[in-house]
Amino acid sequence: MQWSCSEVKENCPICGAESELHFLPYEIPFFGEIMIFTAVCSSCGYRSTDVKVMSEEKMRRCEMVISSAEDLNAIVVRSSLGTIEIPELGVSVEPKRGEAFISTVEGVLKRVEDVVKMLSRDVEGARKKRAEDVLNRIAEIKSGEASMTLIIDDPAGNSAIISDKVKTFL
Numbered sequence: 001m002q003w004s005c006s007e008v009k010e011n012c013p014i015c016g017a018e019s020e021l022h023f024l025p026y027e028i029p030f031f032g033e034i035m036i037f038t039a040v041c042s043s044c045g046y047r048s049t050d051v052k053v054m055s056e057e058k059m060r061r062c063e064m065v066i067s068s069a070e071d072l073n074a075i076v077v078r079s080s081l082g083t084i085e086i087p088e089l090g091v092s093v094e095p096k097r098g099e100a101f102i103s104t105v106e107g108v109l110k111r112v113e114d115v116v117k118m119l120s121r122d123v124e125g126a127r128k129k130r131a132e133d134v135l136n137r138i139a140e141i142k143s144g145e146a147s148m149t150l151i152i153d154d155p156a157g158n159s160a161i162i163s164d165k166v167k168t169f170l
């Protein structure tokens with residue numbers, strides 16, 4: 001595949017109109033280059049983002065124990081095929097086409113926090129209690145009082161957690 005141009009035309013997966021696909025190389029220190037794809041359809045407004053790890057070594061599974069404030073700064077690359085799991089929180093974030101992101105561990109926790117907060121508004125009793133437990137646990141993890149394991153499974157190997165502490169599986 002050629003990476004020399006930075007824009008191509010492709011058909012929108014939603015409305016079929018010709019839309020633009022932009023790609024931008026992004027260099028992560030001590031890791032290598034990743035490519036960020038953004039498709040924007042001017043016809044229906046559909047937007048999607050995906051990422052691709054350009055290195056030879058593709059990791060299908062990454063695991064990292066988050067146990068300090070410093071660990072929260074590790075960069076997380078999630079392609080649109082990556083599933084995020086945090087077993088200690090009972091949380092699993094399923095992949096969704098066009099919803100890739102580059103963030104930090106803290107950013108991932110923020111996303112989980114926002115979703116749990118939103119869901120907890122409409123529930124009562126045991127489910128409310130469980131949501132509150134998860135939010136308390138997230139607060140403890142952020143302050144370094146509790147630890148968690150961040151796991152990303154990606155069959156295409158385009159997701160990564162960038163840290164010395166990460167365990168990877170080919």
Ligand SMILES: [Zn+2]
Binds near residue numbers: 013045
């Ligand atoms: Zn469209």
